[in-house]
Amino acid sequence: MEKYPLSSEDQRLAAMLKALGNPVRFRIMRIIANNKMCITGDVVEFTDLAQSTVSQHLKILREAGLLKAEVEGSATSLCLNDEGIRWMKAKIDDWLPECCPTIDLRRFVVNHKQGFSGK
Amino acid sequence: MEKYPLSSEDQRLAAMLKALGNPVRFRIMRIIANNKMCITGDVVEFTDLAQSTVSQHLKILREAGLLKAEVEGSATSLCLNDEGIRWMKAKIDDWLPECCPTIDLRRFVVNHKQGFSGK
DNA sequence: TAAGTTTATCGTAAAATACCGATATAAGGA
DNA sequence: TCCTTATATCGGTATTTTACGATAAACTTA
Numbered sequence: 001m002e003k004y005p006l007s008s009e010d011q012r013l014a015a016m017l018k019a020l021g022n023p024v025r026f027r028i029m030r031i032i033a034n035n036k037m038c039i040t041g042d043v044v045e046f047t048d049l050a051q052s053t054v055s056q057h058l059k060i061l062r063e064a065g066l067l068k069a070e071v072e073g074s075a076t077s078l079c080l081n082d083e084g085i086r087w088m089k090a091k092i093d094d095w096l097p098e099c100c101p102t103i104d105l106r107r108f109v110v111n112h113k114q115g116f117s118g119k
Numbered sequence: 120m121e122k123y124p125l126s127s128e129d130q131r132l133a134a135m136l137k138a139l140g141n142p143v144r145f146r147i148m149r150i151i152a153n154n155k156m157c158i159t160g161d162v163v164e165f166t167d168l169a170q171s172t173v174s175q176h177l178k179i180l181r182e183a184g185l186l187k188a189e190v191e192g193s194a195t196s197l198c199l200n201d202e203g204i205r206w207m208k209a210k211i212d213d214w215l216p217e218c219c220p221t222i223d224l225r226r227f228v229v230n231h232k233q234g235f236s237g238k
Numbered sequence: 239t240a241a242g243t244t245t246a247t248c249g250t251a252a253a254a255t256a257c258c259g260a261t262a263t264a265a266g267g268a
Numbered sequence: 269t270c271c272t273t274a275t276a277t278c279g280g281t282a283t284t285t286t287a288c289g290a291t292a293a294a295c296t297t298a
Contacts, residue, residue, distance in 0.1 A: 003165050004150050006142060014145040021137030023125060024286090031123050040245060046122050053287050055246055074244045074295040092211050143256085159275060172257050174276055193265040193274045 012065075013091045016084070019064035024049070025057050029066060032078050039075045131184075132210045135203070138183035143168070144176050148185060151197050158194040 006014065020026055024047070031046050032038060044054045058078065061067040065084030069076050125133065139145055143166070150165050151157060163173045177197065180186040184203030188195050 004146060004153060006146055006149070010145065010149070011142065014140055014142050016140075017136045017145075018140030021133055021135075021140040022286090023130065023133050026129065026133040026136075027123060027125055030125070030129070034123060041243090049286095050288055051245075052247080052289075056286080059246080071245085071294090074242095076245060089211060092208060141256090160273090168256095169258050170275075171259075171277080175256080178276085190264090190275090193272095195275060 009091070013088065013095075016064045016066060016088050019060050019066060022057070025061055028054070028057055028061065029080070032067065033080060037077060037079050039072075039077050041075070043078070128210070132207065132214075135183045135185060135207050138179050138185060141176070144180055147173070147176055147180065148199070151186065152199060156196060156198050158191075158196050160194070162197070 020029065028043055028047075031043055035042065040051075040055065040058060043058065044051050047054055049057075058067065058069065062069050062081075065087070066081055068079050068081045071077075139148065147162055147166075150162055154161065159170075159174065159177060162177065163170050166173055168176075177186065177188065181188055181200075184206070185200050187198050187200045
């Protein structure tokens, strides 16, 4: 049981994708990318959400390695986490390099379930 | 309010990332990729989960455009959704092409909040 | 020092998700 | 036809996530 466990890198990648998979957070990333740089309050203004909610989302994005935050006085400046995003892109890119074969192997596989080595 | 709304393509991308962001589903994708092709029952065997649960996850992956399923007799053969995965990779790749600037603009931005055009 | 800004954190309610067992469906074989 | 196999779907529950207001913390300015 539990064959093909996820490597720690895969776990990290899955966590990043999960963080980015939320529409609100996806949009926050876009906002920050479009403005190059901004502070938390700016993000809140682009949103219909409470400040505390946005703060939570930002924390999740930060912990996932997608954003960087730096306290500047009483404000917090935000920017994309260059390194993290590049890592994610590279990981996604060499993930599943091989896709569906064009020939139809399905009938074969199904009809040979007994001999299937997967178990 | 609600500036920078997500395009329908972005919404689709976010949905794909959300589907893939779940560790169980991420692993299911790996299982199917590694075995090139398999049927639902095979995936269940690689898992500690109930058949109904796996079936749900497969449905989500299918609806997200990450998997293809084809009924073959009483079984369902599964394979990666070539087209969907390529689309996702391409989208991710040209997403956020520009990352953090190396020069430090933060202090500037913060100190010029009054003039910030983002509101 | 006192008041104002900006953000993070806490507690909690509501919504969404994950999981299971039971059941339904549909094909294949005896 | 009846039984088996493989899967999907349904109903319910437990867990997780999302959202909010209130409050705390840290800095700035008057």
